[in-house]
Amino acid sequence: MxxxxxxxxxxxxxxxxxxxxxxxxxxxxxxxxxxxxxxxxxxxxxxxxxxxxxxxxxxxxxxxxxxxxxRYLPQEPDLSGFETTLSYVEAGLAPGDEPHRARLLLETLGLTGDEPTGQLSGGEGRRAALARVLAPEPDILLL
Structure with missing residues (x-):
């Protein structure tokens, strides 16, 4: 075992x-x-x-x-300090992670990556946060 x-x-x-x-x-x-x-x-x-x-x-x-x-997905994601959803998701990547996964996951979740973070609905913010924790392909995902 x-x-x-x-x-x-x-x-x-x-x-x-x-x-x-x-x-x-x-x-x-x-x-x-x-x-x-x-x-x-x-x-x-x-x-x-x-x-x-x-x-x-x-x-x-x-x-x-x-x-x-x-990786941990917060109940209330904080996207402040990031201009776009793509910059928010990319900030969750570690060295060696595949940067293209950030946009791929955003698009899979119905976002483009160009959305201004200050104008997101609650659901859009949660989808961006989900993309951020999934992009590095974690071994353990805590939701």
């Missing part, structure tokens, strides 16, 4: 002194699809941000296999 690409062990996080996550375990192997289910405010998004390396847990261990790419 292959080792997991991502492993969270005994993750703990408190917000304002109140425990949000206690003893959380998560293992993600290649080609797995997982779903987190819980009430609003139960820590689902926070756990995904910990898995993505965007939030530091108070305790526990986060391990990602070397060379594994992890």
């Amino acid at each position: 292959a080792p997991p690409l991502l492993l969270l062990q005994d993750i703990r996080l408190a917000i304002g002194g109140k425990p949000l996550l206690e003893g959380v375990e998560l293992s993600v192997s290649a080609r797995e699809r997982l779903c987190l289910v819980g009430r609003n405010g139960s820590g689902k998004s926070t756990l995904l941000k910990i898995a993505a390396g965007m939030v530091e847990a108070d305790g526990g261990t986060r391990f990602v296999q070397p060379s594994t790419t992890v």
Whole structure:
């Protein structure tokens, strides 16, 4: 059995002194699809941000296999600071990624890449954000 690409062990996080996550375990192997289910405010998004390396847990261990790419799709994407959807998606690429994938994914999702980010509808912004996380062809995609 292959080792997991991502492993969270005994993750703990408190917000304002109140425990949000206690003893959380998560293992993600290649080609797995997982779903987190819980009430609003139960820590689902926070756990995904910990898995993505965007939030530091108070305790526990986060391990990602070397060379594994992890991308997180935020609930409310922030496209400010980018003139067009193409520049926003291209900014999500790492060295060695295929730059043509940015426009290809935007077009697949019904955008041209030339849309001014300040004039996007909520749905268009979400499609641009989806293109941004998919363009680098991540090993793990957190939605």
